[in-house]
Amino acid sequence: GAGVSQSPRYKVAKRGQDVALRCDPISGHVSLFWYQQALGQGPEFLTYFQNEAQLDKSGLPSDRFFAERPEGSVSTLKIQRTQQEDSAVYLCASSLSSQETQYFGPGTRLLVL
Amino acid sequence: QKEVEQNSGPLSVPEGAIASLNCTYSDRGSQSFFWYRQYSGKSPELIMFIYSNGDKEDGRFTAQLNKASQYVSLLIRDSQPSDSATYLCAVKGDSSYKLIFGSGTRLLVRP
Numbered sequence: 001g002a003g004v005s006q007s008p009r010y011k012v013a014k015r016g017q018d019v020a021l022r023c024d025p026i027s028g029h030v031s032l033f034w035y036q037q038a039l040g041q042g043p044e045f046l047t048y049f050q051n052e053a054q055l056d057k058s059g060l061p062s063d064r065f066f067a068e069r070p071e072g073s074v075s076t077l078k079i080q081r082t083q084q085e086d087s088a089v090y091l092c093a094s095s096l097s098s099q100e101t102q103y104f105g106p107g108t109r110l111l112v113l
Numbered sequence: 114q115k116e117v118e119q120n121s122g123p124l125s126v127p128e129g130a131i132a133s134l135n136c137t138y139s140d141r142g143s144q145s146f147f148w149y150r151q152y153s154g155k156s157p158e159l160i161m162f163i164y165s166n167g168d169k170e171d172g173r174f175t176a177q178l179n180k181a182s183q184y185v186s187l188l189i190r191d192s193q194p195s196d197s198a199t200y201l202c203a204v205k206g207d208s209s210y211k212l213i214f215g216s217g218t219r220l221l222v223r224p
Contacts, residue, residue, distance in 0.1 A: 031210065042201050059211075104149075
């Protein structure tokens, strides 16, 4: 079956621009996670959804970051007024349940100029 | 101190050798331990997970866990050039859902 997909794969934004990153989890996966991976670092947790409920957003770096999963499937991570420090790879992962193995998508590489 | 520590490397080994990758973690409540492989420009791919003290083998890979020492390792036997990648160690607490990653160790297998 299809894995986790993300779009766009690459995004170049001017500082101050808003961006939206999309994640399509594996069908039937209840849990969805967003991670941010800076160059040379491991992924860092941003937020977690169980179905449509956002149960943990403690990793979101600022109130410019917003995530949603309105129908419990596709999720969107939105970054408002992008800053250079937002440049990173944004990884989405999904799992059957919160305790099961997380499968990662290919990521969206965001570059803010 | 970071929650999960790894030597950034690169760890360079000749083809056919055993590569040993190490990871320490600070939270004694951690219950699940994972090794992900990440090729340059690609997403992390799960290699192995381990929950109990001791060794767990899967093909050329062996994960070792010592909770008393808060130490987990990954051994890769008969290393191949295709094993050249960054290896990420990740941990989860009991009843936790989020993965806490180390910064990764870059492995280079020389032909």
